[in-house]
Amino acid sequence: MVLNESIVRQVPYFNTLQEKEIFLNVIGALSVRIISLAKACEVLKMNKDTLLQLLDAIGFDYSY
Numbered sequence: 001m002v003l004n005e006s007i008v009r010q011v012p013y014f015n016t017l018q019e020k021e022i023f024l025n026v027i028g029a030l031s032v033r034i035i036s037l038a039k040a041c042e043v044l045k046m047n048k049d050t051l052l053q054l055l056d057a058i059g060f061d062y063s064y
Contacts (some may be wrong), residue, residue, distance in 0.1 A: 012058070013054060013057075022043065022044065023044065026040045026043055026044055027055075027060060030060075030062055031060075031062075036064075037051070037052075037062070037064050
């Protein structure tokens with residue numbers, strides 16, 4: 001899925017456009033419960049605590 005590049009560029013914490021786009025897709029999948037938190041961590045190559053802190057930092061309310 002190709003996202004609007006101007007939106008993708010605004011995503012903090014990631015260096016490349018591809019990493020930012022993957023992050024946005026993962027957030028979308030988490031929000032509609034398509035993937036689990038464990039799968040999101042695997043895709044983003046992060047541990048659970050780091051991902052939860054990042055989600056909190058951007059104001060994304062996620063409960064599991």
